[in-house]
Amino acid sequence: MARIDIQRDHHLEAAQARAVVDKVAARLGEKFGTTSRWEGDTLRFERSGVKGGITLEPALVRVQAELGMLLSPMKGMIEQEIRQKLDQYFA
Template identity: 60%
Template sequence: MSRIDIHHPHSLTAAKARTAVQEVADKLDARFGMQSRWEGDTLHFTRSGVDGHIALAPNELHVTAQLGFLLSAMKGSIEQEIRRVLSERFG
């Protein structure tokens, strides 16, 4: 199993950051069958082979994900795509 751990700065208000994270989660839900739920300021997401969360803090997002065996082989590509989306959405 592989682990992804990304800290990404942002300058959005808490409400705008939450909305942006939810929009990304909605796309993941539609595209990959991810299921997500909010607990406070943390969005938890899961599907077969992936379990993770995105924690919102003032000025920073913290993304962690545990990848199962099959997805571990694609860790580099997955992490690169996460970083691309974060840069696109959060500058």
């Protein structure tokens, strides 16, 4: 299994940061077919072969995911997509 762990600082208010995470999750859903739900300050996402979460802290956003064997070869592409969206929305 491949693991992804990406962190970014942010300076957004809690409601703004949550709205941004919703946008990122929607994009992941469109591109990779994930479903998502909020559990406290963590948006959990999953689909066959991947599960993870996007956790919001007051000045930090963290994306963690575990990729199954079929998606492990796509780790670089998936990480790149996540980094681009985090940079776009949290920069």
